[in-house]
Amino acid sequence: MKLRLDEWLARNFAPAPAIRTARLWIKDGKIYPAPVKVGRAYYVEENAVFQNGIARPSLASRIPQ
Template sequence: MKLRLDKWLALNFDPPPAIRNAHLWIKAGKIYPPPVKVGRHYYVDPGAEYVDYSYTVDRKATRRLSLVERLNLEEESRQRARQAAIDQLPARKRGKK
């Protein structure tokens, strides 16, 4: 079950940062796995972590993924999720007897 962003911040930080900072972190990809926006609110996995790679990675040694690479990663992720959902179905519903 996911937590609202403000509750996740309160659980993981003391004192919790401003919600506007957390929105910037989400846009920058610093919360992993990424939160899901439903309506006006973001919902975060309870086990999500704040990760700031700027302190741990040499920026010159890394490069940004191209659009094609990002699309390929997204498609692979969708296929894995689809396959996981199919694997959870009972054998009858998958078309096997």
């Protein structure tokens, strides 16, 4: 089941971070599985996790020079 972003934040953080912060996390790929945008709102899987602020490495960093 999917929850609105603000509801998911309230369940997983005390106090919940600002919506703007959470939208930056989504943009940076720090919430897994990735939320879905419907209209103006984001919906997050109930069991989604925040990845401790560590973004996944990009493939460009693996190319030998």
